[in-house]
Structure formats: C-alpha cells, structure tokens
C-alpha cells in the first residue's frame with residue numbers, strides 16, 4: 038500500500054499536549070510561546086487529571102492570539118473477558134466550547150484525593166518494612182500522576198531492588214506484603230463521566246492499548262456503544278500507515294478523528310509540538326471543527 042505524504046497545506050493544530058502541571062516539562066507560558074513559534078493556530082492542553090495548566094494558559098493564549106482548547110487525559114481500566122492481564126486505556130476529554138460540569142470537577146478532585154491517600158498508605162507500608170521513602174519524594178516526581186512507577190524508580194535508585202520488576206515483585210505488586218489496592222474506573226465509566234461532565238471522550242493513542250486488530254475492533258465498537266465520540270488517529274506513536282488505518286477505522290465506526298503530538302517537552306525530546314516525531318504529524322484543522330460541531 039502506498040502511503041500518501043503528510044498533507045502540508047493549511048494551518049497547523051495540535052490537540053494533545055502536556056505542561057508541567059502534569060508530566061510535561063514546559064510551563065503553560067512556555068508551551069503557549071512555543072505554539073506561537075511553531076505557528077500553531079489551535080492547541081489543546083490535555084494534562085493528566087488536571088485543568089490547572091490549561092487555566093494558567095488561557096489569558097496568555099488570548100494575549101497572543103492562539104486558539105486554546107480545554108482538554109484532559111484520564112486513565113481507565115479495560116476489561117476483556119477471559120484475559121487476566123490488566124490493560125489501560127487513556128481517554129482524552131475535550132471541552133471545546135463548554136465548561137466542565139461541577140460534578141466532573143468534583144469527581145476530578147476526588148480522584149486526586151484518592152490517589153494521594155493511596156500513595157500515603159503505600160509510603161507508610163514501605164516505611165513499616167524499613168524502607169526509607171517519603172510521600173513528598175514520590176509526589177515531587179509524579180506530580181498529578183504520582184503512583185507505583187515513581188515508587189519503583191526510587192526503590193531502584195536507593196538500591197533496595199535492582200530493577201523495576203523486582204520493585205513490583207518485592208514491594209509494590211499485588212502479591213507483595215506492602216501492596217495497597219488502586220482502584221481505577223473502567224473505560225466505559227470514564228466515557229460516561231466525560232459525557233455527563235459536558236466533554237467529548239476520545240480514545241488516545243490506540244496503538245498503546247496493545248491489542249490485536251480484531252480484538253481492538255471489538256473493543257472500540259463496545260466503547261462506541263458506551264458513548265465514545267472520537268479516536269485519536271494521528272499521534273506521534275502512529276507511523277503514517279497506521280494513521281491511515283485508524284482514519285479508516287474511525288470512519289467505519291463513526292468516530293470523530295482527532296490528532297496531536299502528545300508533546301511532553303524535555304522528557305520526550307524526539308516528539309515536537311505540532312509536528313510529532315520526525316515530522317510524522319499534520320493534524321488538519323477540520324478535526325477541531327468536527328469536535329466543535331459535535332457540541333453545538
């Protein structure tokens with residue numbers, strides 16, 4: 038199959054980016070400035086679990102004439118019958134013209150509180166086992182995402198274990214004596230919460246769910262029935278042929294196509310705002326128009 042070259046006409050937009058309010062490295066002000074340098078006409082800030090970066094960026098974007106879109110990225114648990122391996126699906130939620138409902142905002146605040154208290158319990162359980170670790174250390178690394186991978190990194194650095202796997206096996210995994218359960222919502226629940234909250238739910242970087250194509254097709258069909266609106270067809274992790282595949286799939290399942298770089302700054306230096314990895318991205322402005330039409 039011959040893949041057509043990435044379309045280079047029209048304005049550049051990017052519907053997936055992170056600031057240092059979650060796990061990116063640029064401040065909201067730096068991100069807005071970079072978007073202007075890159076001549077982006079529209080940018081969505083989609084930090085994990087928080088609108089804080091977006092809110093700081095609003096007046097700055099206004100002042101510089103950048104069309105800024107409110108978004109957020111949420112994690113969810115995918116249930117597949119007969120599969121013991123837990124899988125996770127990232128859901129982007131866009132609010133192109135509406136404010137998120139109060140219910141959605143308080144649900145988010147609750148999520149942050151839950152995460153904090155689970156992390157505090159886990160730090161305490163590890164301290165009880167003689168490990169020198171504090172909640173502050175973990176939160177300094179993970180910000181809104183602080184969780185077991187950050188505990189693992191610290192355990193490796195401090196020499197309690199030699200690698201990540203060992204950290205989970207001995208301290209953090211479900212069979213470890215210090216295990217603290219982490220509840221996460223199912224994908225269907227998150228889709229529903231997004232819709233109830235006035236947002237547009239979109240499955241982010243589907244390639245990362247790691248499913249065989251037939252299973253992926255079934256799962257996305259199921260999500261569509263649960264109210265899913267969009268599919269991120271363009272993403273830095275999707276080579277051109279895969280972008281084309283997801284574009285066709287989105288059409289088939291009647292999902293709105295979206296796209297973005299998933300820019301994180303210095304932690305993912307090969308991913309550039311607007312243009313992705315090695316210029317594999319060019320998100321058409323009509324994708325954003327589609328989202329805007331959806332809520333009208």
Ligand SMILES: [Zn+2]
Pocket residue numbers: 110127241242
């Ligand atoms: Zn993601």
Ligand SMILES: [Zn+2]
Pocket residue numbers: 053054055083110299
């Ligand atoms: Zn992301």
